[in-house]
Amino acid sequence: MPDHIFYQLFESESSTYTYIIADSVTKEAAIIDPVIEMIDRDLKLVSELGLKLKYVLDTHVHADHITAAGEIRNRTGAKSALSKDAHVECVDIALSDGQELFLGAKKITALATPGHTNSCMSFLFENKVFTGDALLIRGNGRTDFQQGSSEKLYDSIQQKLFTLPEDVCVYPAHDYKGQTASSIQMEKKFNPRLGEGRSKAEFIQTMSQLKLADPKKIHEALPANMACGKVPVFRP
Amino acid sequence: MPDHIFYQLFESESSTYTYIIADSVTKEAAIIDPVIEMIDRDLKLVSELGLKLKYVLDTHVHADHITAAGEIRNRTGAKSALSKDAHVECVDIALSDGQELFLGAKKITALATPGHTNSCMSFLFENKVFTGDALLIRGNGRTDFQQGSSEKLYDSIQQKLFTLPEDVCVYPAHDYKGQTASSIQMEKKFNPRLGEGRSKAEFIQTMSQLKLADPKKIHEALPANMACGKVPVFRP
Structure with missing residues (x-):
């Protein structure tokens, strides 16, 4: 029996990956970046796996979908966690850089990886790192809203993520091309904007020229996610 | 270093999963159920991983997308393989039930699992089984065209797949709910049509009542896939 449990799940409207991780011995579990529309699917799987949900983690305050964190907390008693920033x-x-959470004897380490937003965190668990919208597969998160900073993102990826062991598997919060996983080694070699030989100046310039449209749901998602996924009721 | 390489890839139009598997030592690799539209993505990854593509495998003659098998063979010299039936x-x-293919010293075993079509095969490799459209995650393939047979599918799943070790991971050719993986144990427990206590008679009755529409691309995909993915040119 493997010593930990791992499931990857996909939500197709926002192309979001949600992850369930657990300790095989105690069955203590965490869910990372759950999407509100998929809560029944996700909690059904948690139940079928016989897991006890201890934590619901968000890598950041998402702008493209509403988190299921608050509602999962309501239904299961799991503690929600997010960067203090x-x-x-x-x-x-409210997580600090380097803070550790435990599933049985297995450790989740919160790594501050700001840049996509000012409060992005990655979560390291066993041989896997959940990189949110910081490091994507052959890509990276945008840096043009929510106090994003290309300079900070470059440093987060080079100093916090690319210094992990090369065989650590990379699991991002999104992929738009059907890729499901990568590794630190593969991103160091082949990430077109951040891999070997890519300078910070070059990265900052590339990011400044992207001119992306806002995420469709940003005006709905940000206020809801600042309230742990509770959709605000606007009274006339 | 793990002793084998495994990547899962997704094609969103037909919700198809493609898999790349390889032996870490010799770098010999196989690709399973590649989709023609994604050939550049898939071969780029094969190249980045430094793999030598030895086989391109289809679990069956697909009705919902066109295989990249023929074109991958043209570009790489990999041998294409499919059930003899x-x-x-x-x-x-032309594969027979039980036939073995090797990537280095690592074995792929072809298991005849007819029922969705008369010539469906599953491929067992290490602790993984690629089940095509026979066993899906909490589901199973339809049985109403291409000589499909609910009776055969029930037997294939109960006798060929559910007799594998319980910790074997199940990787299907499709999922429509964002699920990426399962296990023999989880499907034996929780598959709603084929899990514990589900009789063959019940299964056959359920399948006969589905009344599904044909896949959108069936009239294009079947003739193309009978020609290894080459789209026939109809001349006036």
């Missing part, structure tokens, strides 16, 4: 008051645990 | 004359290897 997000200043989301409703979370149970 | 498909009677596809252009394949290099």
